[in-house]
Amino acid sequence: MTQKIIGIDLGGTTIKFGILTISGEVQDKWAIETNIIGNGKNIVPDIIRAINHRLDLYKLDKSDFIGIGMGSPGSVDIDKNTVKGAYNLGWEELQEVGREIEVGVGLPFAIDNDANVAALGERWVGAGENNPDVIFMTLGTGVGGGIIAAGNLIHGVAGAGGEIGHVTVDPDGFDCTCGKKGCLETVASATGVVRVARQLAEEYEGESDIKAAIDNGETVTSKDIFIAAEAGDKFADSVVETVGKYLGLAAGNLGNTLNPDSIVIGGGVSAAGEFLRARVEKYFKVFTFPQVRESTKVKIAELGNDAGIIGAASLALKFAKDNEVA
Amino acid sequence: MTQKIIGIDLGGTTIKFGILTISGEVQDKWAIETNIIGNGKNIVPDIIRAINHRLDLYKLDKSDFIGIGMGSPGSVDIDKNTVKGAYNLGWEELQEVGREIEVGVGLPFAIDNDANVAALGERWVGAGENNPDVIFMTLGTGVGGGIIAAGNLIHGVAGAGGEIGHVTVDPDGFDCTCGKKGCLETVASATGVVRVARQLAEEYEGESDIKAAIDNGETVTSKDIFIAAEAGDKFADSVVETVGKYLGLAAGNLGNTLNPDSIVIGGGVSAAGEFLRARVEKYFKVFTFPQVRESTKVKIAELGNDAGIIGAASLALKFAKDNEVA
Numbered sequence: 001m002t003q004k005i006i007g008i009d010l011g012g013t014t015i016k017f018g019i020l021t022i023s024g025e026v027q028d029k030w031a032i033e034t035n036i037i038g039n040g041k042n043i044v045p046d047i048i049r050a051i052n053h054r055l056d057l058y059k060l061d062k063s064d065f066i067g068i069g070m071g072s073p074g075s076v077d078i079d080k081n082t083v084k085g086a087y088n089l090g091w092e093e094l095q096e097v098g099r100e101i102e103v104g105v106g107l108p109f110a111i112d113n114d115a116n117v118a119a120l121g122e123r124w125v126g127a128g129e130n131n132p133d134v135i136f137m138t139l140g141t142g143v144g145g146g147i148i149a150a151g152n153l154i155h156g157v158a159g160a161g162g163e164i165g166h167v168t169v170d171p172d173g174f175d176c177t178c179g180k181k182g183c184l185e186t187v188a189s190a191t192g193v194v195r196v197a198r199q200l201a202e203e204y205e206g207e208s209d210i211k212a213a214i215d216n217g218e219t220v221t222s223k224d225i226f227i228a229a230e231a232g233d234k235f236a237d238s239v240v241e242t243v244g245k246y247l248g249l250a251a252g253n254l255g256n257t258l259n260p261d262s263i264v265i266g267g268g269v270s271a272a273g274e275f276l277r278a279r280v281e282k283y284f285k286v287f288t289f290p291q292v293r294e295s296t297k298v299k300i301a302e303l304g305n306d307a308g309i310i311g312a313a314s315l316a317l318k319f320a321k322d323n324e325v326a
Numbered sequence: 327m328t329q330k331i332i333g334i335d336l337g338g339t340t341i342k343f344g345i346l347t348i349s350g351e352v353q354d355k356w357a358i359e360t361n362i363i364g365n366g367k368n369i370v371p372d373i374i375r376a377i378n379h380r381l382d383l384y385k386l387d388k389s390d391f392i393g394i395g396m397g398s399p400g401s402v403d404i405d406k407n408t409v410k411g412a413y414n415l416g417w418e419e420l421q422e423v424g425r426e427i428e429v430g431v432g433l434p435f436a437i438d439n440d441a442n443v444a445a446l447g448e449r450w451v452g453a454g455e456n457n458p459d460v461i462f463m464t465l466g467t468g469v470g471g472g473i474i475a476a477g478n479l480i481h482g483v484a485g486a487g488g489e490i491g492h493v494t495v496d497p498d499g500f501d502c503t504c505g506k507k508g509c510l511e512t513v514a515s516a517t518g519v520v521r522v523a524r525q526l527a528e529e530y531e532g533e534s535d536i537k538a539a540i541d542n543g544e545t546v547t548s549k550d551i552f553i554a555a556e557a558g559d560k561f562a563d564s565v566v567e568t569v570g571k572y573l574g575l576a577a578g579n580l581g582n583t584l585n586p587d588s589i590v591i592g593g594g595v596s597a598a599g600e601f602l603r604a605r606v607e608k609y610f611k612v613f614t615f616p617q618v619r620e621s622t623k624v625k626i627a628e629l630g631n632d633a634g635i636i637g638a639a640s641l642a643l644k645f646a647k648d649n650e651v652a
Contacts, residue, residue, distance in 0.1 A: 133482050147583070149487075150478035156459050156585025158621035161475070166582045166615040168575060178615040249494060253579060256492045257473065259482025289492040289504040295484035 005316045008070040009308025012088035018309030024125035040090035048104030067108035069315035071117030071308050081111050110319035116153055119146025121311030122264050126303040131261035135254050137164050139269035143185040169246045187246045193222035197239045208235030226272040248283020255288045255296040266301030273300055331642045334396040335634025338414035344635030350451035366416035374430030393434035395641030397443030397634045407437050436645035442479050445472025447637030448590050452628040457587035461580050463490050465595035469511040495572045513572045519548035523565045534561030552598040574609020581614045581622040592627030599626055
């Protein structure tokens with residue numbers, strides 16, 4: 001009998017599913033559309049139906065499965081397996097996600113927030129190489145993260161552990177949506193990179209297509225900026241340098257504090273790959289003391305969109321192991 | 327039969343011992359001088375003799391003891407129970423501390439570095455109130471710390487976890503002994519506070535006994551500065567304000583990252599008590615996002631010099647529990 005796990009990555013546009021082995025290999029994956037009509041009341045029934053249908057289709061026996069893990073947006077209660085305040089799903093009120101799925105599928109269920117789950121995925125079979133100390137930073141629409149320290153995901157007292165996007169990197173910096181100033185998110189999210197570019201454009205005097213586009217009021221994305229910088233646009237390069245400095249400061253202080261094996265950068269902005277990584281590492285080395293500089297690595301995420309289903313599966317595996325010991 | 331634990335706090339001038347209950351109550355404590363003659367070759371034999379003598383004196387049976395825990399300066403290998411590079415003890419070379427004490431006393435032994443052990447003590451029965459997520463910052467000759475997250479002491483990949491003194495609080499700040507700039511230690515250790523005072527004295531134009539003393543080349547301590555500030559010296563108050571801002575930034579980012587139940591400030595500088603705490607908290611609130619601001623507390627350490635023996639005892643208790651499960 002081969003033991004398997006189901007991982008679910010619940011997002012605002014699609015719900016991704018994976019069937020994995022206990023060593024983290026994805027054997028099968030599929031996705032369905034997220035139906036947010038009626039305050040997302042169909043989401044959980046859709047998930048249950050999708051899993052049961054897949055198991056029937058491939059004639060898979062439920063007794064071969066250890067359990068189901070899921071990553072969700074919003075505010076997740078990992079003890080009660082509930083979610084609330086996931087506005088992109090229409091879930092304003094508390095949702096009894098775990099109870100319904102456990103009954104509907106008949107397997108044990110574990111849940112955590114999406115950034116934490118992606119961190120677990122990268123740590124398990126991605127860039128984190130299954131080390132007990134790994135920090136994951138995700139640079140996308142916002143900046144999020146997850147921290148695994150001494151083998152455990154860190155939630156903190158109110159579940160805000162790992163909210164790396166709100167680390168202060170410039171006490172006099174841009175206003176953040178959270179109400180304070182100079183959060184990493186204001187300068188290193190996709191919109192943050194563009195915000196830095198707008199600020200630097202005011203003072204830059206050389207030739208640059210990116211600066212010209214900004215001055216002309218054209219739409220410029222963080223991707224445009226990274227591509228131009230890599231192609232030699234000096235203005236765009238100064239933007240990457242500034243963003244890299246802020247990321248290096250934040251990553252450096254995470255390193256000085258927790259000395260993880262690696263700090264893994266994922267999310268859309270990380271598509272810039274080695275070009276971004278090298279820039280962050282340059283400043284990481286400036287802002288870390290020798291022991292950390294020599295032992296903590298800066299890496300780019302490896303799993304892409306699969307991080308969610310893989311990390312979700314690891315959640316179910318850990319839940320099963322914890323219950324074995326107890 | 328009452329189960330007891332022995333805690334040892336090894337320092338450069340004294341070695342403190344405690345006999346504790348498994349709930350962390352100190353039933354007996356004593357201290358001996360640290361004999362660093364001959365590269366500290368007598369230290370371990372002195373420890374063994376001190377414990378065996380005390381157990382004989384009070385007719386305590388070894389079978390009543392769970393084990394021995396110890397906090398040590400230097401570079402501690404917690405798996406091998408060895409210490410090296412503890413220069414204030416004369417221990418430049420590797421010392422087989424654990425093996426010798428286990429044989430000499432006949433009880434299981436666990437060890438960690440002194441800042442981590444003090445953190446465990448404050449977390450267990452001090453200001454940390456036995457919460458699973460507590461950060462301890464110690465402000466003394468240097469700035470050190472210990473991080474307990476999800477119930478575990480965080481060592482990181484190279485044992486540098488919790489080295490809060492080298493968090494960068496000002497990228498353009500003072501040079502640190504570690505080789506980088508603007509470490510928390512350069513502005514918040516006992517000498518750091520005085521360094522900040524010297525810098526601010528250059529520009530301060532009002533009346534101040536502290537400024538006058540600095541300008542006259544007299545010896546001014548961090549304690550003098552805190553006392554003067556509390557008594558109304560405006561210059562001294564501006565020093566406390568600046569130090570509080572740096573500490574609040576560092577503590578804020580620790581909060582934003584790990585969302586502990588509390589950040590506990592100990593060490594000599596923390597003798598300034600509520601006056602210092604309130605100033606750090608003021609800036610902690612400026613530099614944290616709402617969820618953390620409302621859930622993570624800033625506290626002053628409660629155990630004073632006993633933190634070391636109490637934390638050391640907790641190390642032995644954890645070691646015993648881990649071995650029970652295994």
